[in-house]
Amino acid sequence: MIERRINISGLSALAVISDIHGNSWALDAVLEDIERRGITNIVNLGDSIYGPLDPVGTIKRLSSKKIKSIKGNQDRVLLTPTTEVLKSKTYVYVKESLTSNDLSWIENMPATLSFFMEEFFLCHGTPTSDETCLLEDVTSHGVFLRSSEYILRDLKDINEPVILCAHSHIPRTVYLSTGQIVINPGSIGLPAYSDDFPFPHQMESGCPHANYTILSKQYDKWIIEHIIIPYDWKTASKRALENGREDWAKWILYGRV
């Protein structure tokens, strides 16, 4: 069979990564998989650095590969920490390992981005908030897939046909009545976590693997592949433990809270 890949926008495949959280072991496994597939366009939706893992190694990899990255809420707190964040030993660990070059690299990332001839819109949370999930309702009685109506309300000013969002660490794709597709690639480096904002809640991918997504254009339609990659999670988990984060060590090892 002759392959007929129609490449209308000039971009035939895009790898979408996010929420690395300093896990360079997981990032290496994902970058290797992307390279093996011959994909050269990579975008990164933020929360790249923060975590008790390998912040410096992560920045090195992202900047040397020239990966187009936006800021997440946990990249932003490294520049403007709240008093509560200042007390966190993970914040101190990450902040002390960063050089002023690293900090300006973080500062230079935009919060959102319209990418490739306005085909893609990139945001960490929603277009206007980096700490609100676009596709999940976080309530006092659990986390649910958000209604299309609420998602569309947050996307009222966004005309791009494909919206790439992150933050929840849950890989999923949602199709809207406007014909727009919203894709969350899940997390590379932290497959589960618990958090208190806006309500105490848990997010679990259910496995320790790194998650990312590939979009490839076939006959002018995007084929979406959510990819699950095994990597050396024992080593990453051990690093979290060495840095005093038993909770992170468990989340990384099991993909469960």
Ligand SMILES: [Mn+2]
């Ligand atoms: Mn986030």
